[in-house]
Amino acid sequence: MPTIKEKLQEDWKAALKAKDKFRANTISTAKSAILLVEKTDNVKLEDDEVINILAKEVKQRRESMLEFEKGNRQDLVDQCNTELEILLEYLPQQLSEEEIKQIVKDSAEEMGASSIKDMGKVMSAIRPKIVGRADGKLVSQIVKEYLNK
CATH class of the missing domain: 1.10.10.410 (Arc Repressor Mutant, subunit A)
Incomplete structure (x- = not known):
């Protein structure tokens, strides 16, 4: 079974081939956040650590959505919501x-x-x-x- 990082890489390539720029950019942002931690700490991250980073990315999107809602920016709320849906695909099943x-x-x-x-x-x-x-x-x-x- 591929790691989350490998799945991100595969999905990023597939999004580029499909010319799905939005999905490719969202995945690329997540990959960059992971790479930043790996380079900064000079380590190779395991899936549980990658999940923590992706969870932070999800949290940022949720916070941004709240701010955009306050500012009546529905276009940006929709964009964040779509990014959120993409990122949630890589996290474990959410608890009820x-x-x-x-x-x-x-x-x-x-x-x-x-x-x-x-x-x-x-x-x-x-x-x-x-x-x-x-x-x-x-x-x-x-x-x-x-x-x-």
């Missing part, structure tokens, strides 16, 4: 809100977390289980709601 709630509940009960003061501990415990599979803001909100019960 119910799945996140279950992970939070299980982790909090396992740790004996009962108040909002334990939020940092709970977030640290669930981070490895959700990385690249859920939006951090949503997870944080769910943890807050659970601990405020």
Whole structure:
């Protein structure tokens, strides 16, 4: 099975051949972010590290979409949304809100977390289980709601 980096490379070439400039540019941006980390840290990244970088790219697109919505720039919102859909193809299946709630509940009960003061501990415990599979803001909100019960 090819690595995520190999899949990005293959899909980038396919997009270029198909003259799909938008898709090629989006994939190229993701590849550049990965290459930057590899060159800066002088390492060869594994899939889990690539997933972290792609998750950051997804987060940036979501934040940009919010700003563009505030500025009534629907054209840019649509562009970011399309980029987001392309990037999500390379991340693991996204968790549903119910799945996140279950992970939070299980982790909090396992740790004996009962108040909002334990939020940092709970977030640290669930981070490895959700990385690249859920939006951090949503997870944080769910943890807050659970601990405020």
